[in-house]
Amino acid sequence: MTTVQPKSETDPQFTAASYERVSRQVQALYGHGLKRQERNVDEMARDNGVVLPPDLRFRDGVDDNASGAAWELPDLDRCMQAARDGRFKTLLIPTSDRWTRDTPKGLWMTRQIRAYGVRVVWGDIPDVPQATDGNPYSEHWRQKMEVEAFMDAELERNKIRWRTMNGRRDKAAAGRVVGQGAAPYGYAYVRDNSPKRLVCGLAVVEVQADVVRELYARARTMAIGDLLQWLAAERIPPPGAGRTFRKVQRYTKNAGTCWNDLSVYRILTSRLYLGEYTYHTQAFPVPAIVPADLFEEVGIALASRKSRRGAARNKTESDEFLFRGRLICEPCSARTGTVVLLHAKRANNMGERYYLCPFRFPRSHGARFDGRPRCPLPSIRAEVLETHAWAALMAALRDPVQLRIDIEDARTRRRLDDHGREDRRRAIEGSIAQQERQLAGAARRIAALEAEGTEQAGEELPIQAQLRDEAKELLVRLRRDLREVQAMPGVGVSADEAAELERLAAMVDEVEVTANAAERRHLIDLVGLRARIGDEGESVVVQVKPKRETMITWAGVISIAGQASSDSPTSLLNFVMQSLPSGRLVFAA
Protein backbone atom coordinates (compact mmCIF):
# COMPACT_ATOMS: atom_id res chain seq x y z
CA MET A 1 0.00 0.00 0.00
CA THR A 2 1.34 3.36 -0.93
CA THR A 3 -0.50 6.40 0.22
CA VAL A 4 -2.38 5.73 3.44
CA GLN A 5 -1.65 8.47 5.93
CA PRO A 6 -3.69 10.06 8.67
CA LYS A 7 -5.48 13.21 7.60
CA SER A 8 -3.93 15.49 10.18
CA GLU A 9 -0.36 14.66 9.21
CA THR A 10 -0.57 15.48 5.53
CA ASP A 11 0.86 18.79 4.44
CA PRO A 12 -1.49 20.34 1.86
CA GLN A 13 1.52 21.36 -0.25
CA PHE A 14 2.39 17.72 -0.81
CA THR A 15 -1.15 16.41 -0.82
CA ALA A 16 -3.13 15.72 -3.95
CA ALA A 17 -6.72 14.92 -4.67
CA SER A 18 -8.00 13.12 -7.71
CA TYR A 19 -11.27 13.52 -9.52
CA GLU A 20 -12.87 11.23 -12.04
CA ARG A 21 -16.30 11.03 -13.50
CA VAL A 22 -16.95 7.40 -14.31
CA SER A 23 -19.75 5.77 -16.22
CA ARG A 24 -21.80 3.40 -14.07
CA GLN A 25 -22.63 1.41 -17.18
CA VAL A 26 -18.98 0.93 -18.00
CA GLN A 27 -18.31 0.22 -14.35
CA ALA A 28 -20.95 -2.52 -14.35
CA LEU A 29 -19.76 -4.04 -17.60
CA TYR A 30 -16.01 -3.81 -17.30
CA GLY A 31 -14.89 -3.85 -13.70
CA HIS A 32 -11.28 -4.11 -14.87
CA GLY A 33 -11.26 -0.67 -16.45
CA LEU A 34 -11.60 0.83 -13.01
CA LYS A 35 -8.53 -0.90 -11.66
CA ARG A 36 -6.52 0.52 -14.52
CA GLN A 37 -7.80 4.02 -13.80
CA GLU A 38 -6.96 3.51 -10.16
CA ARG A 39 -3.38 2.73 -11.15
CA ASN A 40 -3.28 5.77 -13.39
CA VAL A 41 -3.93 8.26 -10.62
CA ASP A 42 -1.47 6.46 -8.36
CA GLU A 43 1.18 6.74 -11.05
CA MET A 44 0.35 10.41 -11.53
CA ALA A 45 0.71 11.01 -7.81
CA ARG A 46 4.09 9.27 -7.79
CA ASP A 47 5.34 11.21 -10.81
CA ASN A 48 4.41 14.48 -9.16
CA GLY A 49 5.84 13.54 -5.78
CA VAL A 50 2.57 14.02 -3.94
CA VAL A 51 0.54 11.93 -1.52
CA LEU A 52 -2.96 10.91 -2.57
CA PRO A 53 -4.93 9.97 0.56
CA PRO A 54 -7.95 7.66 0.17
CA ASP A 55 -10.42 10.30 1.38
CA LEU A 56 -9.31 12.71 -1.35
CA ARG A 57 -10.03 10.35 -4.23
CA PHE A 58 -13.22 11.82 -5.58
CA ARG A 59 -15.32 9.95 -8.03
CA ASP A 60 -18.79 10.52 -9.38
CA GLY A 61 -20.64 7.71 -11.06
CA VAL A 62 -22.86 8.86 -13.87
CA ASP A 63 -25.61 6.81 -15.41
CA ASP A 64 -25.26 7.70 -19.01
CA ASN A 65 -22.29 6.39 -20.86
CA ALA A 66 -22.10 9.64 -22.79
CA SER A 67 -22.89 12.18 -20.11
CA GLY A 68 -20.64 14.48 -18.13
CA ALA A 69 -22.61 17.66 -18.33
CA ALA A 70 -24.74 17.13 -15.23
CA TRP A 71 -24.90 19.55 -12.29
CA GLU A 72 -25.61 16.95 -9.66
CA LEU A 73 -22.17 15.56 -8.95
CA PRO A 74 -21.82 15.16 -5.19
CA ASP A 75 -18.15 14.17 -5.21
CA LEU A 76 -17.26 17.14 -7.38
CA ASP A 77 -18.88 19.41 -4.78
CA ARG A 78 -16.92 17.66 -2.04
CA CYS A 79 -13.74 18.05 -4.06
CA MET A 80 -14.38 21.79 -4.44
CA GLN A 81 -15.16 22.06 -0.73
CA ALA A 82 -11.90 20.32 0.21
CA ALA A 83 -10.01 22.64 -2.16
CA ARG A 84 -11.68 25.65 -0.58
CA ASP A 85 -10.69 24.36 2.87
CA GLY A 86 -7.09 24.13 1.64
CA ARG A 87 -6.82 20.37 2.17
CA PHE A 88 -4.79 19.84 -1.00
CA LYS A 89 -2.79 21.87 -3.48
CA THR A 90 -2.65 19.48 -6.45
CA LEU A 91 -5.55 18.00 -8.34
CA LEU A 92 -4.91 14.96 -10.51
CA ILE A 93 -7.31 14.35 -13.37
CA PRO A 94 -6.40 11.27 -15.44
CA THR A 95 -8.05 12.52 -18.64
CA SER A 96 -9.77 15.80 -19.36
CA ASP A 97 -13.00 14.09 -20.42
CA ARG A 98 -13.29 12.69 -16.89
CA TRP A 99 -13.45 16.26 -15.58
CA THR A 100 -16.38 17.28 -17.76
CA ARG A 101 -17.71 16.95 -21.27
CA ASP A 102 -19.20 20.43 -21.16
CA THR A 103 -16.78 23.08 -22.40
CA PRO A 104 -18.04 26.10 -20.42
CA LYS A 105 -18.22 24.05 -17.21
CA GLY A 106 -14.72 22.76 -17.86
CA LEU A 107 -13.49 26.33 -18.20
CA TRP A 108 -14.98 27.83 -15.08
CA MET A 109 -14.61 24.76 -12.88
CA THR A 110 -10.88 24.74 -13.63
CA ARG A 111 -10.76 28.47 -12.96
CA GLN A 112 -12.58 28.05 -9.66
CA ILE A 113 -10.31 25.30 -8.38
CA ARG A 114 -7.21 27.27 -9.44
CA ALA A 115 -8.57 30.25 -7.51
CA TYR A 116 -8.09 28.12 -4.38
CA GLY A 117 -4.39 27.88 -5.19
CA VAL A 118 -4.66 24.35 -6.56
CA ARG A 119 -2.43 23.17 -9.37
CA VAL A 120 -4.34 21.07 -11.88
CA VAL A 121 -2.42 18.16 -13.41
CA TRP A 122 -4.01 16.48 -16.42
CA GLY A 123 -3.10 13.01 -17.58
CA ASP A 124 -3.64 13.97 -21.22
CA ILE A 125 -2.69 17.65 -21.50
CA PRO A 126 0.97 18.67 -21.37
CA ASP A 127 1.92 20.53 -18.23
CA VAL A 128 2.69 24.19 -18.86
CA PRO A 129 4.69 25.58 -15.98
CA GLN A 130 3.43 28.85 -14.54
CA ALA A 131 5.62 31.70 -15.78
CA THR A 132 7.30 33.52 -12.91
CA ASP A 133 8.33 36.55 -14.96
CA GLY A 134 4.77 37.52 -15.87
CA ASN A 135 5.10 36.14 -19.39
CA PRO A 136 1.45 35.82 -20.55
CA TYR A 137 2.14 33.15 -23.17
CA SER A 138 2.30 30.13 -20.87
CA GLU A 139 -1.10 31.04 -19.46
CA HIS A 140 -2.41 31.60 -22.97
CA TRP A 141 -1.22 28.25 -24.26
CA ARG A 142 -2.43 26.37 -21.24
CA GLN A 143 -5.88 27.82 -21.66
CA LYS A 144 -5.88 27.11 -25.37
CA MET A 145 -5.01 23.48 -24.84
CA GLU A 146 -7.60 23.07 -22.14
CA VAL A 147 -10.37 24.60 -24.25
CA GLU A 148 -9.41 22.29 -27.10
CA ALA A 149 -9.49 19.26 -24.81
CA PHE A 150 -12.88 20.18 -23.33
CA MET A 151 -14.27 20.78 -26.79
CA ASP A 152 -12.98 17.41 -27.98
CA ALA A 153 -14.59 15.70 -25.00
CA GLU A 154 -17.84 17.50 -25.67
CA LEU A 155 -17.75 16.66 -29.35
CA GLU A 156 -17.20 13.03 -28.46
CA ARG A 157 -20.25 13.09 -26.20
CA ASN A 158 -22.38 14.70 -28.88
CA LYS A 159 -21.15 12.20 -31.41
CA ILE A 160 -22.15 9.26 -29.22
CA ARG A 161 -25.54 10.80 -28.57
CA TRP A 162 -26.07 11.67 -32.23
CA ARG A 163 -25.07 8.23 -33.37
CA THR A 164 -27.43 6.34 -31.07
CA MET A 165 -30.25 8.80 -31.63
CA ASN A 166 -29.94 8.84 -35.39
CA GLY A 167 -29.39 5.14 -35.63
CA ARG A 168 -32.67 4.58 -33.81
CA ARG A 169 -34.51 7.30 -35.67
CA ASP A 170 -33.38 6.04 -39.06
CA LYS A 171 -34.46 2.59 -38.11
CA ALA A 172 -37.89 3.78 -37.02
CA ALA A 173 -38.20 5.83 -40.21
CA ALA A 174 -37.51 2.67 -42.18
CA GLY A 175 -40.48 1.06 -40.45
CA ARG A 176 -38.37 -1.18 -38.28
CA VAL A 177 -38.87 -1.71 -34.57
CA VAL A 178 -36.16 -0.07 -32.49
CA GLY A 179 -34.75 -2.53 -30.01
CA GLN A 180 -34.41 -0.52 -26.84
CA GLY A 181 -34.02 -2.76 -23.83
CA ALA A 182 -36.22 -5.80 -23.45
CA ALA A 183 -39.18 -6.47 -25.75
CA PRO A 184 -42.50 -5.25 -24.36
CA TYR A 185 -44.60 -7.81 -22.49
CA GLY A 186 -46.59 -9.96 -24.88
CA TYR A 187 -44.04 -9.63 -27.66
CA ALA A 188 -40.62 -10.90 -28.67
CA TYR A 189 -38.16 -9.19 -30.98
CA VAL A 190 -37.79 -10.46 -34.52
CA ARG A 191 -34.18 -10.18 -35.69
CA ASP A 192 -32.88 -9.88 -39.23
CA ASN A 193 -30.27 -12.03 -40.95
CA SER A 194 -27.52 -9.44 -40.87
CA PRO A 195 -24.36 -10.37 -38.96
CA LYS A 196 -25.40 -8.05 -36.13
CA ARG A 197 -28.80 -9.74 -35.93
CA LEU A 198 -30.55 -6.39 -35.65
CA VAL A 199 -34.03 -6.10 -34.26
CA CYS A 200 -36.48 -5.51 -37.09
CA GLY A 201 -39.92 -6.28 -35.76
CA LEU A 202 -42.17 -7.62 -33.02
CA ALA A 203 -43.89 -11.00 -32.89
CA VAL A 204 -46.69 -11.99 -30.51
CA VAL A 205 -45.78 -14.43 -27.72
CA GLU A 206 -49.07 -16.28 -27.33
CA VAL A 207 -48.69 -17.27 -23.66
CA GLN A 208 -48.12 -13.66 -22.64
CA ALA A 209 -50.70 -12.34 -25.09
CA ASP A 210 -53.34 -14.45 -23.30
CA VAL A 211 -52.41 -12.77 -20.03
CA VAL A 212 -52.68 -9.35 -21.68
CA ARG A 213 -56.14 -10.18 -23.07
CA GLU A 214 -57.27 -11.47 -19.67
CA LEU A 215 -55.97 -8.31 -17.97
CA TYR A 216 -57.95 -6.14 -20.40
CA ALA A 217 -61.10 -8.23 -19.95
CA ARG A 218 -60.87 -7.94 -16.16
CA ALA A 219 -59.84 -4.28 -16.15
CA ARG A 220 -63.33 -3.32 -17.39
CA THR A 221 -64.57 -3.86 -13.84
CA MET A 222 -61.55 -4.50 -11.62
CA ALA A 223 -59.13 -2.02 -10.04
CA ILE A 224 -55.42 -2.45 -10.72
CA GLY A 225 -54.88 -3.60 -7.14
CA ASP A 226 -57.32 -6.45 -7.71
CA LEU A 227 -55.63 -7.32 -10.98
CA LEU A 228 -52.35 -7.63 -9.10
CA GLN A 229 -54.03 -9.99 -6.65
CA TRP A 230 -55.33 -12.06 -9.52
CA LEU A 231 -51.86 -12.20 -11.12
CA ALA A 232 -50.35 -13.32 -7.82
CA ALA A 233 -53.07 -15.91 -7.20
CA GLU A 234 -52.58 -17.39 -10.67
CA ARG A 235 -48.80 -17.34 -10.21
CA ILE A 236 -48.33 -15.66 -13.57
CA PRO A 237 -44.65 -14.87 -14.15
CA PRO A 238 -44.02 -11.10 -14.29
CA PRO A 239 -42.44 -9.34 -17.29
CA GLY A 240 -38.77 -10.12 -17.57
CA ALA A 241 -38.99 -13.25 -15.40
CA GLY A 242 -37.31 -15.33 -18.06
CA ARG A 243 -34.43 -12.97 -18.58
CA THR A 244 -31.16 -14.37 -17.37
CA PHE A 245 -28.70 -11.69 -18.39
CA ARG A 246 -29.19 -8.50 -16.41
CA LYS A 247 -26.89 -5.94 -17.91
CA VAL A 248 -27.33 -2.93 -15.69
CA GLN A 249 -28.12 -4.13 -12.22
CA ARG A 250 -29.36 -0.82 -11.02
CA TYR A 251 -32.37 -0.75 -13.33
CA THR A 252 -33.17 -4.40 -13.53
CA LYS A 253 -32.59 -5.45 -9.94
CA ASN A 254 -36.31 -5.93 -9.39
CA ALA A 255 -37.25 -6.75 -12.94
CA GLY A 256 -38.84 -10.12 -13.31
CA THR A 257 -39.38 -10.58 -9.58
CA CYS A 258 -42.91 -9.24 -9.24
CA TRP A 259 -45.78 -7.58 -10.99
CA ASN A 260 -46.35 -4.01 -9.97
CA ASP A 261 -49.11 -1.50 -10.55
CA LEU A 262 -47.08 0.51 -13.02
CA SER A 263 -46.33 -2.44 -15.28
CA VAL A 264 -50.01 -3.41 -15.31
CA TYR A 265 -51.06 0.19 -15.92
CA ARG A 266 -48.65 0.41 -18.84
CA ILE A 267 -50.04 -2.74 -20.39
CA LEU A 268 -53.58 -1.38 -20.04
CA THR A 269 -52.77 2.00 -21.59
CA SER A 270 -50.15 1.31 -24.26
CA ARG A 271 -51.44 1.60 -27.84
CA LEU A 272 -48.84 -1.00 -28.73
CA TYR A 273 -51.37 -3.70 -27.81
CA LEU A 274 -53.72 -2.19 -30.39
CA GLY A 275 -51.00 -2.82 -32.94
CA GLU A 276 -49.58 0.73 -33.06
CA TYR A 277 -45.86 0.88 -32.52
CA THR A 278 -44.53 4.37 -31.91
CA TYR A 279 -41.02 5.69 -31.83
CA HIS A 280 -40.90 9.44 -31.22
CA THR A 281 -43.29 10.73 -33.86
CA GLN A 282 -43.16 7.72 -36.16
CA ALA A 283 -45.85 5.09 -35.85
CA PHE A 284 -46.28 1.91 -37.82
CA PRO A 285 -48.29 -1.28 -37.47
CA VAL A 286 -47.25 -4.41 -35.56
CA PRO A 287 -49.47 -7.41 -34.74
CA ALA A 288 -52.28 -6.36 -32.34
CA ILE A 289 -53.17 -8.26 -29.17
CA VAL A 290 -56.41 -6.57 -28.08
CA PRO A 291 -59.29 -5.30 -30.25
CA ALA A 292 -59.92 -1.57 -30.47
CA ASP A 293 -63.32 -1.57 -28.71
CA LEU A 294 -61.95 -3.41 -25.66
CA PHE A 295 -58.97 -1.03 -25.50
CA GLU A 296 -61.30 1.94 -25.51
CA GLU A 297 -63.63 0.42 -22.94
CA VAL A 298 -60.73 -0.19 -20.55
CA GLY A 299 -59.46 3.36 -21.12
CA ILE A 300 -62.85 4.76 -20.04
CA ALA A 301 -63.03 2.43 -17.02
CA LEU A 302 -59.54 3.45 -15.86
CA ALA A 303 -60.37 7.14 -16.25
CA SER A 304 -63.62 6.85 -14.31
CA ARG A 305 -61.93 5.03 -11.44
CA LYS A 306 -59.12 7.55 -11.39
CA SER A 307 -61.47 10.52 -11.08
CA ARG A 308 -62.91 9.14 -7.85
CA ARG A 309 -59.67 9.80 -6.06
CA GLY A 310 -60.06 13.60 -6.15
CA ALA A 311 -57.42 16.21 -6.85
CA ALA A 312 -53.99 15.87 -5.27
CA ARG A 313 -53.69 18.32 -2.41
CA ASN A 314 -49.95 18.35 -2.28
CA LYS A 315 -48.61 21.90 -2.51
CA THR A 316 -52.07 23.37 -2.97
CA GLU A 317 -53.43 26.10 -0.75
CA SER A 318 -56.27 23.92 0.45
CA ASP A 319 -54.09 21.22 2.02
CA GLU A 320 -55.02 20.84 5.68
CA PHE A 321 -52.15 18.49 6.47
CA LEU A 322 -49.50 20.86 7.80
CA PHE A 323 -46.81 18.18 7.88
CA ARG A 324 -47.42 16.40 4.59
CA GLY A 325 -44.06 15.06 3.45
CA ARG A 326 -42.31 16.31 6.61
CA LEU A 327 -42.63 13.34 8.97
CA ILE A 328 -40.22 10.42 8.72
CA CYS A 329 -40.81 6.96 10.15
CA GLU A 330 -37.56 6.18 11.93
CA PRO A 331 -37.92 2.37 12.39
CA CYS A 332 -38.93 1.81 8.76
CA SER A 333 -36.30 4.20 7.42
CA ALA A 334 -33.63 2.37 9.40
CA ARG A 335 -34.92 -0.99 8.22
CA THR A 336 -35.22 -0.15 4.53
CA GLY A 337 -32.24 2.17 4.31
CA THR A 338 -34.32 4.85 2.60
CA VAL A 339 -36.43 7.72 3.86
CA VAL A 340 -39.92 6.44 4.63
CA LEU A 341 -42.34 9.35 4.87
CA LEU A 342 -45.60 9.06 6.76
CA HIS A 343 -48.68 9.24 4.57
CA ALA A 344 -51.34 11.87 5.19
CA LYS A 345 -54.77 10.25 5.18
CA ARG A 346 -58.38 10.67 6.13
CA ALA A 347 -58.58 7.27 7.67
CA ASN A 348 -61.99 6.45 9.12
CA ASN A 349 -65.59 7.14 8.25
CA MET A 350 -65.68 10.19 10.50
CA GLY A 351 -63.16 11.74 8.13
CA GLU A 352 -60.54 12.17 10.84
CA ARG A 353 -57.09 13.08 9.60
CA TYR A 354 -54.14 10.83 10.32
CA TYR A 355 -50.44 10.60 9.59
CA LEU A 356 -49.51 6.99 9.30
CA CYS A 357 -46.63 4.89 8.13
CA PRO A 358 -47.24 3.06 4.85
CA PHE A 359 -45.99 -0.11 6.55
CA ARG A 360 -48.51 0.19 9.41
CA PHE A 361 -51.44 -1.30 7.53
CA PRO A 362 -49.82 -2.78 4.43
CA ARG A 363 -52.11 -3.53 1.52
CA SER A 364 -52.44 -7.25 1.17
CA HIS A 365 -51.66 -7.23 -2.54
CA GLY A 366 -48.88 -4.65 -2.63
CA ALA A 367 -45.66 -6.21 -3.78
CA ARG A 368 -43.86 -3.39 -1.95
CA PHE A 369 -45.07 -4.86 1.35
CA ASP A 370 -44.45 -8.55 0.70
CA GLY A 371 -42.66 -10.18 3.58
CA ARG A 372 -42.12 -6.87 5.34
CA PRO A 373 -42.78 -6.64 9.08
CA ARG A 374 -45.62 -4.40 10.22
CA CYS A 375 -44.53 -0.98 11.42
CA PRO A 376 -44.69 -0.49 15.20
CA LEU A 377 -45.43 3.24 14.95
CA PRO A 378 -48.94 4.20 16.09
CA SER A 379 -51.17 6.14 13.68
CA ILE A 380 -50.95 9.81 14.52
CA ARG A 381 -54.03 11.97 14.83
CA ALA A 382 -53.14 14.96 12.68
CA GLU A 383 -54.96 17.54 14.82
CA VAL A 384 -53.29 16.33 18.00
CA LEU A 385 -49.77 16.45 16.54
CA GLU A 386 -50.34 19.72 14.69
CA THR A 387 -51.75 21.44 17.79
CA HIS A 388 -48.76 20.29 19.80
CA ALA A 389 -46.23 21.31 17.13
CA TRP A 390 -47.90 24.67 16.58
CA ALA A 391 -47.82 25.43 20.32
CA ALA A 392 -44.14 24.44 20.44
CA LEU A 393 -43.37 26.60 17.43
CA MET A 394 -45.15 29.59 18.97
CA ALA A 395 -43.24 29.03 22.22
CA ALA A 396 -40.00 29.03 20.25
CA LEU A 397 -40.94 32.32 18.59
CA ARG A 398 -41.61 33.76 22.07
CA ASP A 399 -38.05 32.98 23.22
CA PRO A 400 -36.13 35.98 21.84
CA VAL A 401 -32.69 34.84 23.02
CA GLN A 402 -32.79 31.34 21.55
CA LEU A 403 -34.55 32.62 18.44
CA ARG A 404 -31.80 35.14 17.76
CA ILE A 405 -29.14 32.43 18.19
CA ASP A 406 -31.00 30.08 15.85
CA ILE A 407 -31.58 32.69 13.17
CA GLU A 408 -27.98 33.87 13.33
CA ASP A 409 -26.91 30.25 13.03
CA ALA A 410 -29.15 29.67 10.02
CA ARG A 411 -27.81 32.85 8.44
CA THR A 412 -24.25 31.62 8.96
CA ARG A 413 -25.05 28.35 7.27
CA ARG A 414 -26.55 30.20 4.32
CA ARG A 415 -23.48 32.44 4.15
CA LEU A 416 -21.15 29.42 4.17
CA ASP A 417 -23.20 27.97 1.34
CA ASP A 418 -23.17 31.33 -0.41
CA HIS A 419 -19.40 31.37 -0.12
CA GLY A 420 -19.06 28.37 -2.43
CA ARG A 421 -21.72 29.82 -4.67
CA GLU A 422 -19.87 33.13 -4.74
CA ASP A 423 -16.63 31.39 -5.77
CA ARG A 424 -18.48 29.58 -8.52
CA ARG A 425 -20.10 32.79 -9.70
CA ARG A 426 -16.73 34.57 -9.75
CA ALA A 427 -15.17 31.73 -11.73
CA ILE A 428 -17.95 31.88 -14.31
CA GLU A 429 -17.67 35.66 -14.55
CA GLY A 430 -13.91 35.30 -15.00
CA SER A 431 -14.44 32.85 -17.84
CA ILE A 432 -16.98 35.20 -19.40
CA ALA A 433 -14.51 38.09 -19.28
CA GLN A 434 -11.84 35.90 -20.84
CA GLN A 435 -14.09 34.81 -23.70
CA GLU A 436 -15.16 38.41 -24.26
CA ARG A 437 -11.49 39.34 -24.70
CA GLN A 438 -11.09 36.43 -27.08
CA LEU A 439 -14.11 37.58 -29.06
CA ALA A 440 -12.93 41.19 -29.21
CA GLY A 441 -9.45 40.07 -30.30
CA ALA A 442 -10.84 37.90 -33.09
CA ALA A 443 -13.18 40.68 -34.24
CA ARG A 444 -10.32 43.20 -34.36
CA ARG A 445 -8.13 40.78 -36.28
CA ILE A 446 -10.92 40.06 -38.78
CA ALA A 447 -11.46 43.79 -39.39
CA ALA A 448 -7.71 44.25 -39.93
CA LEU A 449 -7.49 41.27 -42.29
CA GLU A 450 -10.44 42.46 -44.33
CA ALA A 451 -8.86 45.91 -44.64
CA GLU A 452 -5.63 44.29 -45.78
CA GLY A 453 -7.41 42.21 -48.42
CA THR A 454 -4.31 40.22 -49.47
CA GLU A 455 -4.25 36.54 -50.31
CA GLN A 456 -2.41 35.78 -47.09
CA ALA A 457 -5.02 37.65 -45.11
CA GLY A 458 -7.71 35.63 -46.86
CA GLU A 459 -6.10 32.46 -45.58
CA GLU A 460 -6.15 33.58 -41.96
CA LEU A 461 -9.72 34.87 -42.13
CA PRO A 462 -11.55 31.54 -41.67
CA ILE A 463 -9.35 30.67 -38.68
CA GLN A 464 -10.20 33.95 -36.97
CA ALA A 465 -13.86 33.57 -37.88
CA GLN A 466 -13.89 30.17 -36.20
CA LEU A 467 -12.28 31.57 -33.04
CA ARG A 468 -14.90 34.32 -33.02
CA ASP A 469 -17.77 31.85 -33.40
CA GLU A 470 -16.42 29.55 -30.70
CA ALA A 471 -16.12 32.43 -28.28
CA LYS A 472 -19.65 33.59 -29.11
CA GLU A 473 -21.09 30.16 -28.49
CA LEU A 474 -19.17 29.71 -25.23
CA LEU A 475 -20.38 33.12 -24.05
CA VAL A 476 -24.02 32.18 -24.56
CA ARG A 477 -23.54 29.01 -22.54
CA LEU A 478 -21.41 30.61 -19.81
CA ARG A 479 -24.09 33.26 -19.29
CA ARG A 480 -26.69 30.52 -19.00
CA ASP A 481 -24.55 28.78 -16.35
CA LEU A 482 -24.30 32.08 -14.48
CA ARG A 483 -28.07 32.48 -14.43
CA GLU A 484 -28.46 28.90 -13.18
CA VAL A 485 -25.99 29.42 -10.34
CA GLN A 486 -27.77 32.58 -9.27
CA ALA A 487 -31.14 30.85 -9.24
CA MET A 488 -30.18 27.82 -7.13
CA PRO A 489 -31.71 27.69 -3.62
CA GLY A 490 -29.38 27.31 -0.64
CA VAL A 491 -29.43 25.96 2.93
CA GLY A 492 -30.22 27.96 6.06
CA VAL A 493 -32.27 31.13 5.67
CA SER A 494 -31.85 34.19 3.49
CA ALA A 495 -31.82 37.70 4.94
CA ASP A 496 -35.42 38.17 3.80
CA GLU A 497 -36.53 34.95 5.42
CA ALA A 498 -34.75 35.86 8.66
CA ALA A 499 -36.46 39.27 8.64
CA GLU A 500 -39.82 37.61 8.11
CA LEU A 501 -39.24 35.25 11.02
CA GLU A 502 -38.38 38.17 13.27
CA ARG A 503 -41.45 40.05 12.12
CA LEU A 504 -43.65 37.02 12.84
CA ALA A 505 -42.02 36.62 16.25
CA ALA A 506 -42.86 40.24 17.06
CA MET A 507 -46.54 39.62 16.40
CA VAL A 508 -46.62 36.06 17.72
CA ASP A 509 -49.80 36.55 19.81
CA GLU A 510 -51.72 37.52 16.72
CA VAL A 511 -50.13 34.83 14.54
CA GLU A 512 -50.94 32.13 17.09
CA VAL A 513 -54.69 32.65 16.91
CA THR A 514 -55.36 34.07 13.46
CA ALA A 515 -53.11 32.05 11.14
CA ASN A 516 -55.05 29.78 8.80
CA ALA A 517 -53.82 26.45 7.47
CA ALA A 518 -51.98 27.99 4.50
CA GLU A 519 -50.26 30.59 6.72
CA ARG A 520 -49.30 27.95 9.26
CA ARG A 521 -47.82 25.83 6.53
CA HIS A 522 -45.92 28.82 5.23
CA LEU A 523 -44.32 29.35 8.64
CA ILE A 524 -43.50 25.64 8.94
CA ASP A 525 -41.94 25.88 5.49
CA LEU A 526 -39.99 28.98 6.47
CA VAL A 527 -38.32 27.28 9.44
CA GLY A 528 -38.02 24.00 7.48
CA LEU A 529 -39.66 22.10 10.33
CA ARG A 530 -39.38 18.32 9.95
CA ALA A 531 -39.59 15.43 12.37
CA ARG A 532 -38.31 11.91 12.78
CA ILE A 533 -40.69 9.69 14.67
CA GLY A 534 -39.39 6.67 16.49
CA ASP A 535 -37.40 5.94 19.64
CA GLU A 536 -35.66 9.24 20.24
CA GLY A 537 -36.57 12.78 21.17
CA GLU A 538 -39.43 14.20 23.19
CA SER A 539 -42.43 12.12 24.07
CA VAL A 540 -45.55 13.47 22.40
CA VAL A 541 -49.17 12.40 22.75
CA VAL A 542 -50.37 11.47 19.26
CA GLN A 543 -53.76 9.91 20.01
CA VAL A 544 -56.18 11.05 22.68
CA LYS A 545 -58.62 8.17 22.93
CA PRO A 546 -57.03 5.70 23.58
CA LYS A 547 -54.09 7.75 24.70
CA ARG A 548 -50.91 6.94 22.83
CA GLU A 549 -47.50 8.54 22.88
CA THR A 550 -44.48 8.34 20.66
CA MET A 551 -41.01 9.86 20.55
CA ILE A 552 -40.37 12.72 18.12
CA THR A 553 -37.17 14.50 17.13
CA TRP A 554 -37.76 17.85 15.50
CA ALA A 555 -35.39 19.51 13.10
CA GLY A 556 -35.47 22.89 11.44
CA VAL A 557 -33.67 26.20 11.36
CA ILE A 558 -35.08 27.15 14.76
CA SER A 559 -35.32 24.87 17.77
CA ILE A 560 -38.75 23.92 19.01
CA ALA A 561 -40.11 21.68 21.77
CA GLY A 562 -37.49 22.61 24.35
CA GLN A 563 -34.69 20.72 22.67
CA ALA A 564 -31.87 21.92 20.52
CA SER A 565 -33.44 20.73 17.32
CA SER A 566 -31.73 23.18 15.07
CA ASP A 567 -29.87 20.86 12.72
CA SER A 568 -26.68 22.86 12.77
CA PRO A 569 -23.50 21.32 14.12
CA THR A 570 -23.04 24.12 16.67
CA SER A 571 -26.30 23.41 18.45
CA LEU A 572 -24.86 20.10 19.55
CA LEU A 573 -22.71 22.12 21.91
CA ASN A 574 -25.64 23.94 23.45
CA PHE A 575 -26.81 22.25 26.61
CA VAL A 576 -30.54 22.55 27.00
CA MET A 577 -33.00 21.58 29.64
CA GLN A 578 -35.04 18.53 28.81
CA SER A 579 -38.04 17.17 30.60
CA LEU A 580 -38.10 13.42 31.12
CA PRO A 581 -41.38 11.48 31.29
CA SER A 582 -40.72 10.81 34.98
CA GLY A 583 -41.07 14.53 35.67
CA ARG A 584 -37.40 15.00 36.46
CA LEU A 585 -35.51 17.83 34.84
CA VAL A 586 -32.07 17.02 33.50
CA PHE A 587 -29.48 18.77 31.44
CA ALA A 588 -28.86 16.93 28.25
CA ALA A 589 -26.66 17.58 25.28
Ligand SMILES: [Zn+2]
Ligand atom coordinates in the same frame (compact mmCIF):
# COMPACT_ATOMS: atom_id res chain seq x y z
ZN1 LIG B 1 -43.00 2.74 9.74
